Amino acid sequence: MENPNPPPIEDLLAPERFLALAEAIETEVGRVIVGQRQVMRHVLIAVIAGGHVLLEGVPGLGKTMLIRTLGHALDLKFSRIQFTPDLMPADITGTEILIDQGGERLFRFRPGPVFANLVLADEINRATPKTQSALLEAMQEGSVTVAEKTHALSQPFFVLATQNPIEMEGTYPLPEAQLDRFFFKVDVPFPATAELVEIMQRTTGTGLPQVQPVADGAAILAMRRLALAIPIASHVREHVARLIVATHPTSPDATPLVRQYVRYGASPRGGQALIVGAKVTALLGGRYNVAFEDVRAVAAAALRHRLLLNFEALAEGIHPDQVVDQLLEAVSEP
Numbered sequence: 001m002e003n004p005n006p007p008p009i010e011d012l013l014a015p016e017r018f019l020a021l022a023e024a025i026e027t028e029v030g031r032v033i034v035g036q037r038q039v040m041r042h043v044l045i046a047v048i049a050g051g052h053v054l055l056e057g058v059p060g061l062g063k064t065m066l067i068r069t070l071g072h073a074l075d076l077k078f079s080r081i082q083f084t085p086d087l088m089p090a091d092i093t094g095t096e097i098l099i100d101q102g103g104e105r106l107f108r109f110r111p112g113p114v115f116a117n118l119v120l121a122d123e124i125n126r127a128t129p130k131t132q133s134a135l136l137e138a139m140q141e142g143s144v145t146v147a148e149k150t151h152a153l154s155q156p157f158f159v160l161a162t163q164n165p166i167e168m169e170g171t172y173p174l175p176e177a178q179l180d181r182f183f184f185k186v187d188v189p190f191p192a193t194a195e196l197v198e199i200m201q202r203t204t205g206t207g208l209p210q211v212q213p214v215a216d217g218a219a220i221l222a223m224r225r226l227a228l229a230i231p232i233a234s235h236v237r238e239h240v241a242r243l244i245v246a247t248h249p250t251s252p253d254a255t256p257l258v259r260q261y262v263r264y265g266a267s268p269r270g271g272q273a274l275i276v277g278a279k280v281t282a283l284l285g286g287r288y289n290v291a292f293e294d295v296r297a298v299a300a301a302a303l304r305h306r307l308l309l310n311f312e313a314l315a316e317g318i319h320p321d322q323v324v325d326q327l328l329e330a331v332s333e334p
Contacts, residue, residue, distance in 0.1 A: 013222040018283055021223060022048070024214040028073040031209040033066050034202065035195040042186045042301045043070065043160065045280045048223045051183020051273065052139050052159040054124075054174075054305065061188045062199075063162040067120045074220065075213035076117035076156070083127040089134035093144045094151075109146060114138050115153060117217055121161035125171045132178060135159060139181045156220050176264075176308060183273050184298070185305035187321075230279040232290040235334040237275065240295060243331050244271045247307060247323075255330045257323045261313035266306035273302040292333045300324045 022044060029040055039055070043066070046053045055063045071078035081092060094112035098105055113119065114135070124132060138144055142153045161182070164171055179185070191199060202209065246253040247265030258265070277298035278290045285294070304320040 013219075013226045015226070015283060015286075015288060018223050018226055019286065021215050021219055022284055025070070025073050028211045028214055029066065029069050031211055032069045032202075033062060034198045035191055036062070036066065036188065039186050039188055040066065041284070042184050042298070043067075045277050045284070045298065046183045047074075047156075047158055047160075048220065048227055048280050049183060049273075049276045050156065050158075050224050051276075052181060053161070054179070054182040054185045055160070055162045055188055056165060056185065057162075057188030058190075059164060061190065063188050064120065064122055067118075067160045067162070069211055070160070071118050071120070072211040073214055074118065075216040076220075077154070078118045078120070079113040079116035080120040080122060081113050082122050083124050083131070085126060085128060087127045087131045089131055090146075092131070092134045093138070093146055096147045107147070109149065109151065111151070112144075114144060115151075117154060117156055117158070119157075119159045121159055123164060124161040125163040125174055127172065129172055129175055132172070132174060136178055136181065139178075156217050156224075179305045180267050180269055182305060184277070184301040186301055187304070227276065227280045227283055230282055230288060230290060232275060232279065236278075236290055236292060236295065239292065239331070239333055240271050240274045240278075243274070243295075243299070243303075243327055244268070246327055246331050247303065253331065255323070255326045257318070257326045261309050261316075261318050262307055262323060263310045264308040266303050270303055270306045274298060277302055296328055299328055303327075 025044060026040060033040065043053050043055070047070070055066070057063055068078075068080070081087075090112065092112050092114050094110050094115065096107045097110050099108050121135065138153060138157070139159055142155065142157055144151050144153065163174070242253065244266050245251050246255065247258060247262065247270070248254060249259050249262050249265070251265075254262075274295055275290075278294035281294040281297050282288070282290045300321050303324050307320045307323055309318060309320065
């Protein structure tokens with residue numbers, strides 16, 4: 001994810017402009033979404049970094065509303081795909097249709113809803129694995145192949161997906177390969193009492209807050225270029241590498257929870273998400289260098305879906321965040 005050839009410094013967005021745009025986006029989303037500041041911050045970090053986000057929580061917590069509101073705050077082409085058990089891959093990617101043009105019958109590609117800048121994959125784990133896999137190429141390569149022809153997706157491109165907890169009826173667990181393509185997995189908590197009162201006040205009256213677009217695709221890409229250009233010291237990068245290695249139960253540095261409860265650890269994509277996420281976090285904190293605290297701030301979101309727990313962990317109710325917390329304590333900072 002890191003850019004090996006960063007643009008010249010004169011081509012980069014000013015850090016002050018970066019902060020102003022980020023604050024404007026959060027403010028607009030906050031007109032509709034009550035609380036959930038940590039959720040919104042992690043979604044914003046991933047969008048700036050050019051990654052995809054998986055939001056998990058029980059129905060009714062505003063996951064879809066948050067993504068739809070973000071779509072209104074960003075002047076981007078937005079599409080929504082409602083995942084259901086009967087959804088087919090062609091319903092996502094598009095298909096070849098037969099047309100009559102001047103008496104000649106031709107096949108023409110009709111793009112599906114994935115051809116947008118911001119794609120809301122609503123309740124993604126309600127569809128079958130075959131349909132879920134239709135997003136793999138789009139998420140990794142930024143393209144779609146139909147009938148042996150590859151069609152590029154316009155940039156920026158994000159998949160923001162929601163899912164219900166997998167123990168609920170009528171859901172299919174996402175394949176590990178697809179989970180790994182999500183930059184962050186964000187757990188959406190139940191609101192506190194005061195937040196619930198505010199939600200009811202906002203949503204049961206006659207007037208609903210209106211959201212105005214405050215940034216476009218060019219602005220998001222400029223924010224991404226600045227984030228990728230943020231310097232990171234070698235000892236911070238080494239710390240991230242040690243964290244990733246320690247997530248594997250066969251590693252000498254593995255913690256007790258990893259050895260007992262983890263089947264497979266994080267992939268190199270996890271390290272990339274930690275570094276790029278930390279870079280964006282540093283900029284959002286008004287700093288032009290990455291600190292260890294920036295890595296800690298995004299560690300759970302970057303790693304929780306990349307730690308594959310065994311049956312013993314599921315039986316004992318072990319959450320991946322517990323494993324991540326122990327890793328952060330055990331892997332010392334240089």
